[in-house]
Structures are given as C-alpha cells and as structure tokens.
Amino acid sequence: MAQVRNKKIVLKDYVYGFPKESDMLLVTSDTINLKLTEDSNAVLVKNLYLSCDPYMRGRMSNTQGSYIDSITLGSPIEGLGVAKVIDSGHSKFKKGDLVWGMTRWEEYTIIKAPDQSIFKIEDTDVPLSYYTGILGMPGMTAYVGFYEICAPKNGECVFVSAASGAVGQFAKLSGCYVVGSAGSKEKVDLLKNKFGYDEAFNYKEEQDLDAALKRYFPDGIDIYFENVGGKMLEAVLSNMRFNGRIAACGMISQYNLEQGEGVCNLMHIVTKSLCMQGFIVRNYFHMLPKYLEMVMPLIKQGKISYIEDVAEGLESAPAALIGLFSGKNVGKQVVVVARD
Structure with missing residues (x-):
C-alpha cells in the first residue's frame, strides 16, 4: 500500500486581535496511506487549490462566536478547496473525480462525510481554481x-x-x-x-x-x-x-x-x-445547480470578469490568509498546493 508523508498547516495558538503567520505552522505528519480500508465510507483526496476567506478568522479563536466550531489546536486549518479523489469508499464519488468543498490545509485529506461537505465538479471547461471563488x-x-x-x-x-x-x-x-x-x-x-x-x-x-x-x-x-x-x-x-x-x-x-x-x-x-x-x-447550497446554470454561461461568454491572486505552495498559505485583513490581495486569494 502506497504511503506518503503529509505536509500540513496547523493552528499553533488561538488568535486574539490581528492574526500572525506564527499562529500557524507548516509540519510534516507521519505517513498516510493512499488507500482507504475496505470498510471505509470516506473519500481520500489530493488537495489542489485552497481558498483563503475572511470567515476563517472566526474559527481561529475560541472566544468570539462563529457559526462553525473553532479549529482544534495542533490540527490542520480547515477551509474550502478544490481536490482530486485518490480513493473512495463512498458510492457518490470515485477515483479521479474532481471535487470542491470543505477540506484541510494539507497535501492529502480524508473526508469522512463527503456527501455533506464536498461537491463533484461536472464542468472542467473553466480553470479548476474558479471553484474556490466565482463557481464556489x-x-x-x-x-x-x-x-x-x-x-x-x-x-x-x-x-x-x-x-x-x-x-x-x-x-x-x-x-x-x-x-x-x-x-x-x-x-x-x-x-x-x-x-x-x-x-x-x-x-x-x-x-x-x-x-x-x-x-x-x-x-x-x-x-x-x-x-x-x-x-x-x-x-x-x-x-x-x-x-x-x-x-x-x-x-x-x-x-x-x-x-x-x-x-x-x-x-x-x-x-x-x-x-x-x-x-x-x-444554508443555500441546495441552490447551487440553479446558480451554476446562470453563471457558467456568463463566464464562458466573457460577460463576467474574474481575477485571482495566486500564492504558490502550501507553505505560502498563512501569509496569504493574513493578507486578507490588510487588503493585500487583489482578486480572489487562492493557494496552489498542486496542479494535478
């Protein structure tokens, strides 16, 4: 069974006031199997693109209220991203599928409830990174x-x-x-x-x-x-x-x-x-098909313009996220983990 060392960005300390790069650490975990167990209902993905979004700041604190639980100290930052399915024990997803949704800031992620947190990408005639932004x-x-x-x-x-x-x-x-x-x-x-x-x-x-x-x-x-x-x-x-x-x-x-x-x-x-x-x-993701039906033709016809601010490499993610709060990004802030 193939195994790899999994690089990840973890939350070191809860944040009070303005976040710092040092609140997050790049670490290399123990090995991870690239094959799920026979009885698994999860999906194993290789993360390609990660999204930096302002709401993530609330999850980095354990004092201010947020509509999502705080990130556990020492655990990878959680956020939206685009990924490729490496192995699947879930009937809705198969190896090779491209998906977007809630993942983690690491090279490989095991998603335990994929039907509740990720969406299959059906249209690949646009850049995959768009699913972290205008299409996500x-x-x-x-x-x-x-x-x-x-x-x-x-x-x-x-x-x-x-x-x-x-x-x-x-x-x-x-x-x-x-x-x-x-x-x-x-x-x-x-x-x-x-x-x-x-x-x-x-x-x-x-x-x-x-x-x-x-x-x-x-x-x-x-x-x-x-x-x-x-x-x-x-x-x-x-x-x-x-x-x-x-x-x-x-x-x-x-x-x-x-x-x-x-x-x-x-x-x-x-x-x-x-x-x-x-x-x-x-609470409105049930409307996603309706939205994509409207916006996809507008993008392909050039009636909607879209700009990305791209940071290369998982190690660049902390600085990219912090930059949101001082307005450093010009366009949607995306982190490239791997392009395939």
Whole structure:
C-alpha cells in the first residue's frame, strides 16, 4: 500500500486581535496511506487549490462566536478547496473525480462525510481554481445575498463595501447603478475598469464616509451588500432609501477587534422600513445547480470578469490568509498546493 508523508498547516495558538503567520505552522505528519480500508465510507483526496476567506478568522479563536466550531489546536486549518479523489469508499464519488468543498490545509485529506461537505465538479471547461471563488462558496454568497435576499429591480442604486467582482457585475446585469468601496487605488481602478462598476472610491481616503456616500448616492441607496460593518454600516444606514434592503454577508472590520464597535443609528431600520438580513451561504447550497446554470454561461461568454491572486505552495498559505485583513490581495486569494 502506497504511503506518503503529509505536509500540513496547523493552528499553533488561538488568535486574539490581528492574526500572525506564527499562529500557524507548516509540519510534516507521519505517513498516510493512499488507500482507504475496505470498510471505509470516506473519500481520500489530493488537495489542489485552497481558498483563503475572511470567515476563517472566526474559527481561529475560541472566544468570539462563529457559526462553525473553532479549529482544534495542533490540527490542520480547515477551509474550502478544490481536490482530486485518490480513493473512495463512498458510492457518490470515485477515483479521479474532481471535487470542491470543505477540506484541510494539507497535501492529502480524508473526508469522512463527503456527501455533506464536498461537491463533484461536472464542468472542467473553466480553470479548476474558479471553484474556490466565482463557481464556489464566494460566488454562491454573492448570488444568494443579491438575488435571493435583496431582490433587485432595474434602475435601483446598489452599494457594495469591500467590493470585489461578482456582486457588482450581477448588479449591472440587473440594470442597477452600482458603486463599490475598496482599500487601494489599484482595487478602485479594477472595480471601474474591469468589473464595470459605475463608480468606486477608496474608503481609506475618505475623512467622512457619510459625505462620501451622499456624493455617490444623492438620492440614497436601495441595496447594500454588507461586508464591513462598523463605521461603514453606520454611514450606509444614514443614506438608505425607504424600503431599502441590506444583505449582511460579513463584517471584516470587526473580526480582529477584541471589543466590537457599536452602530449608533440603528433607528433608521425602523424609520425607513429597512430590511436587513444576515445569512450563511451553506444554508443555500441546495441552490447551487440553479446558480451554476446562470453563471457558467456568463463566464464562458466573457460577460463576467474574474481575477485571482495566486500564492504558490502550501507553505505560502498563512501569509496569504493574513493578507486578507490588510487588503493585500487583489482578486480572489487562492493557494496552489498542486496542479494535478
């Protein structure tokens, strides 16, 4: 039976405040068999691409609440990725299948409940790494938050904080006016010139976020895709229109604070009859076929643009993840473990 030494990134210490590379360690484990036991119902995969996502910060702490359990100290970081099936004891998967879903930051992973955590990749006419982003969880998040929760109408005004590509492009395809905020000139230029946003601004250069939003939305905001929280949310609430909708996807400004910031003007939710709904995308994965049916032709026809920030090698994963929280990545942050 073939055996290999399995390299992995493990969580060394729980994180308080801003994470550091030293909170994670690259280790080489004892040997792992590349053949499952006869009675196994698991799937053994070789990890190809790993996704770095802001929600992972919550799992690195054992104090702040998260919708997923904390990572166990000394265990591999868990996250989404693309992998190739090396061996399978599960009827739904076979050797050679390509899959995406929840895996671990290591070269090889045994997935014990594959029918609950990974999805078979049926269309390989696009780069496999896209299933860490636009064709995977982040893309689904944009789809659910924008279409299912915000229900856009032609001509509405949309604001996206910590903007990247998908939400704004969906908004333009729906006939909306869309503005995004980002943390660098390079990202602002991408939003306007690559992703087709009507306007974009660098929030770090704005002394008054409320005034900035009034400049771009003189008649107010109909839809806000919330990624930031804190002072940005406070400014947005002041600029929402009557019956506006807010899809709360995340609040990245709060993830590394030991004491979260309060929002002082929540009364706008009442006086403007706003609908603000948080959501966890995994509760909507039953809609994945519907989403792929919509977005795959748009990608192949060049109607959706997509950019990746690629880090090479498992050892680069800690720095890549930490870079998310200072805005170092330009595009979807992906780590290449192996290309096949």
